[in-house]
Amino acid sequence: MTMPLDATRQAPASAGQSREADLAPAILEASGLTVGYGAPPPIVAGFDLTIRRGEFVGLLGESGCGKSTAAYALLGLARPPGRISAGRVAFKGQDLLTMPAARQREIRGKHIGLIVQNPRGALNPMLRVGRQIGNVWRAHNAGSATRAEEHAVEMLKLVGINDPKRRTEAFAHELSGGMAQRVLIAIALSSTPELLIADEPTSGLDVTIQAQLLDQMWQSTRRTHSSVLLITQETGIVANYCDRVLVMREGRIVEDMTAAAYRRAPRRSLLGAGNKAKTLATPGEDDQAAPVLAVDHVSRFFPVPGSTKRVQAVSDVSFDIAAGETLGLVGESGSGKTTVGRCLLRLIEPSEGRVLYRGEPLNTLGKTGMRRIRSKLQIVLQDPYDSLDPRWSILQTLSEPLKLHTDLSGAGRAKRVEELLAQVDLPKTVAALRPRDLGSGALQRINIARALACAPDFIVLDEPTSVLAPAARTSLVELLLRLQAELGVSFLFISHDLTTVSQICHRIAVMYLSQVVEVGTTEQVFRDPQHPYTRALLASHLDPHPEERRVDRAVQERLAGEIPSPIDLPKGCYLQSRCPHAVERCATEPQKLVRAADGRMLRCWRVLADELGGSDIPLVHDA
Amino acid sequence: MSSADFTLIREATVPRLRRLRGHGLTIVAGLVVLAILLLAVIGPSISPFDPTVADAEPFLPPPNLSAWPGLLWAALSGAGTPVHWFGTDASGLDVFSRVISAPRTDLSIAVLANGFALLIGVPAGLLAGYFRNWGTETLMRVSDVLQSFPVFISAMILVALAGQSTVNIVAALAVLYSPIYVRLMRAEVMTQGARGMVEASRALGSSEVAIAIRHVLPNSLGPTLVQSSVTIGFAILLTAGLSFVGAGVRPPTPEWGLMISNGASGIMLGQWWPSVFPGIAISLTVFSFAALGDVLERAYRS
Numbered sequence: 001m002t003m004p005l006d007a008t009r010q011a012p013a014s015a016g017q018s019r020e021a022d023l024a025p026a027i028l029e030a031s032g033l034t035v036g037y038g039a040p041p042p043i044v045a046g047f048d049l050t051i052r053r054g055e056f057v058g059l060l061g062e063s064g065c066g067k068s069t070a071a072y073a074l075l076g077l078a079r080p081p082g083r084i085s086a087g088r089v090a091f092k093g094q095d096l097l098t099m100p101a102a103r104q105r106e107i108r109g110k111h112i113g114l115i116v117q118n119p120r121g122a123l124n125p126m127l128r129v130g131r132q133i134g135n136v137w138r139a140h141n142a143g144s145a146t147r148a149e150e151h152a153v154e155m156l157k158l159v160g161i162n163d164p165k166r167r168t169e170a171f172a173h174e175l176s177g178g179m180a181q182r183v184l185i186a187i188a189l190s191s192t193p194e195l196l197i198a199d200e201p202t203s204g205l206d207v208t209i210q211a212q213l214l215d216q217m218w219q220s221t222r223r224t225h226s227s228v229l230l231i232t233q234e235t236g237i238v239a240n241y242c243d244r245v246l247v248m249r250e251g252r253i254v255e256d257m258t259a260a261a262y263r264r265a266p267r268r269s270l271l272g273a274g275n276k277a278k279t280l281a282t283p284g285e286d287d288q289a290a291p292v293l294a295v296d297h298v299s300r301f302f303p304v305p306g307s308t309k310r311v312q313a314v315s316d317v318s319f320d321i322a323a324g325e326t327l328g329l330v331g332e333s334g335s336g337k338t339t340v341g342r343c344l345l346r347l348i349e350p351s352e353g354r355v356l357y358r359g360e361p362l363n364t365l366g367k368t369g370m371r372r373i374r375s376k377l378q379i380v381l382q383d384p385y386d387s388l389d390p391r392w393s394i395l396q397t398l399s400e401p402l403k404l405h406t407d408l409s410g411a412g413r414a415k416r417v418e419e420l421l422a423q424v425d426l427p428k429t430v431a432a433l434r435p436r437d438l439g440s441g442a443l444q445r446i447n448i449a450r451a452l453a454c455a456p457d458f459i460v461l462d463e464p465t466s467v468l469a470p471a472a473r474t475s476l477v478e479l480l481l482r483l484q485a486e487l488g489v490s491f492l493f494i495s496h497d498l499t500t501v502s503q504i505c506h507r508i509a510v511m512y513l514s515q516v517v518e519v520g521t522t523e524q525v526f527r528d529p530q531h532p533y534t535r536a537l538l539a540s541h542l543d544p545h546p547e548e549r550r551v552d553r554a555v556q557e558r559l560a561g562e563i564p565s566p567i568d569l570p571k572g573c574y575l576q577s578r579c580p581h582a583v584e585r586c587a588t589e590p591q592k593l594v595r596a597a598d599g600r601m602l603r604c605w606r607v608l609a610d611e612l613g614g615s616d617i618p619l620v621h622d623a
Numbered sequence: 624m625s626s627a628d629f630t631l632i633r634e635a636t637v638p639r640l641r642r643l644r645g646h647g648l649t650i651v652a653g654l655v656v657l658a659i660l661l662l663a664v665i666g667p668s669i670s671p672f673d674p675t676v677a678d679a680e681p682f683l684p685p686p687n688l689s690a691w692p693g694l695l696w697a698a699l700s701g702a703g704t705p706v707h708w709f710g711t712d713a714s715g716l717d718v719f720s721r722v723i724s725a726p727r728t729d730l731s732i733a734v735l736a737n738g739f740a741l742l743i744g745v746p747a748g749l750l751a752g753y754f755r756n757w758g759t760e761t762l763m764r765v766s767d768v769l770q771s772f773p774v775f776i777s778a779m780i781l782v783a784l785a786g787q788s789t790v791n792i793v794a795a796l797a798v799l800y801s802p803i804y805v806r807l808m809r810a811e812v813m814t815q816g817a818r819g820m821v822e823a824s825r826a827l828g829s830s831e832v833a834i835a836i837r838h839v840l841p842n843s844l845g846p847t848l849v850q851s852s853v854t855i856g857f858a859i860l861l862t863a864g865l866s867f868v869g870a871g872v873r874p875p876t877p878e879w880g881l882m883i884s885n886g887a888s889g890i891m892l893g894q895w896w897p898s899v900f901p902g903i904a905i906s907l908t909v910f911s912f913a914a915l916g917d918v919l920e921r922a923y924r925s
Contacts, residue, residue: 374828387819389838401827
């Protein structure tokens, strides 16, 4: 059987892509497109766009700027009560908006594919995915059901799914998010469309999976010579995959430039000027001093109800944190980093191992002893609004720890609350407000102030910046750096945001699937990552690079497949099934965290035996 | 720097009552509920006749509609004799006086029953939702068993067993309505208990009991209080129902269900007024409490 792909339409070399695209004929042209939902102003107003054949175009904009509405309108669709009130969309010269509905449907699906944001919601839960891919193909091509099945297998292979024959038998709920998104791409590509519109296809996926998927999409569309309109909020994605970048604001395209120009343009970056080193305080210089907190072979598993199996959330994690130091704990979702943070404070009891606070093991402490130490060990949670009592004023909230751990009178507490607010740069009038009156940046400051109330030595920061807007994120990082310099407090900074981690941390521990795989200084980990997972994680970090795109370089540090389930962990190295460097021995030999020659800790025998050589990842950040 | 993310959200501070505006039905329901509450307090003292003393002809029909304006004027200006607005029943009791005096009986039974149901259900639900162990699971199964019987039948049996008195009616209704609150409270406590504020407070060193009472309980009461309005409405209906079948309050206490029951036999003879007026009163009341509950729920969710 033949691939439904035209073998003669070979993709041109990617280097000359943008120049060639300029000469290629336009596939889709939109002019003056206006979509409104009832009351003015329209969500999309006077939207103009041209996509040429073979072009990979990024449409960048903040949430709510009308990206998705515009994308649907390009297909002649509008979500009720929305209505396309003006403008013209021409697909290869034919007006898409005025043509008969039957002809419109033919173009949609056959010539223009759409990938939506929520992959599992977009798949039919009642049909096997093979049928769904086949159905779309049969809607536009004459062919038998068997032929459609074969086609589905081909398509799944094209989007890089292992064992595609078996996967065609799967239902949507049996697929992981990344896998479901691939199936959607397969559906969209199944009729070899000339244009693919992808609406934030990787939102909600982990970084290594996101990179894997975008790489695959890039390759697949280059092979089918399709044009792509990729809608996203992430500058990193457009900078690393696209030929051309359109920036949308308030329903209009405000910038249109080549990706190369975009990358070189002064960064309207998420993070302002990277001003890391200048404020990062040096932790205690005395190496002999006992660490504030030592984590000693901590494991935590959760029983699976109705089964003898267990979920391994944390396995054998060890590290320590010195006074005034920030240790970054990075890893993808589900890697166990949050559980580690909870175990440190005994908010979750470790199943094995111990945590020592200034040499005193916490797990042997009774209730009163633990309560005493609670004032010294604090936590700031991810969602600032969720972690405050909505019925309590800020004064009440900040007084709670003072009531528990000090003998201050009411007036004394009010005074201390004022000090705390000043410490986190909030006006004292905030004390009378309730959480709903404040924005998330201010709320996170309140959370930090509450954690600081009893002058702790150590604070777990559990993704404190993840729900904040970029500006608030920057100012919170500055605040944390200042607080550390002033108070000498130690932080465990849990995050998957590598950019923030690189700005605030002295050392970094990388977690993968319940284990710590590498611990080193920020310098060591970011400049010269050693463990294959760390390498892949940094390589997946789609930070705009001024010179080149991820797709232009030969990326070797790429993981394959899916993250294994924490219930059935692999026998040998946990990364073995995805690792590009795996050899036979990796499958059988469990890996131990061992100190390497340069002082960092590593969990990979091949790196320790110096079998891998250096990595070729271009530096993500300049320190 | 910090002023950028220091935003006041104005919309959320709009007074709750203003959000209720623009709903005609809501206003009507609210007015009816207010009127019933008012009548429960002053009803017996403003009724033109003693609601429990029969001193008129039986089965006097209400005055003709056309005569009402004149009679109203006379009554308001203090002239003329008291009128039997809704006629009189088989014993010669004034129906109007009994209709406006009945809320004191019906509403106090309903409100008390609801209050006791809350007193049982809220702590039990808090326990069951916050401390989940075999003990609280047993509690939930007991509450499931209670809920599995039809409320009306159970109420009849309980009152029949314990003896026909107001106290027993209140007790029976309280026991039968408490499982609703246990369930509602437990569900809400489980949601609130999973919030970061609980974990944050735990990390500060608060005891579990303190967290449950100071953080979780106040934040979980909303749906329960909303449900109260609906429950009071249904409790009024149930009280009336019990009297209707003879298991409720005893005559001659003014009570709507009792009045409907007593007047039912006369309907076939064209004597509709002893039953229809209390019937309208019950319908309006139950509907209004339910509508108010609905509005409160919407206000709570938004």
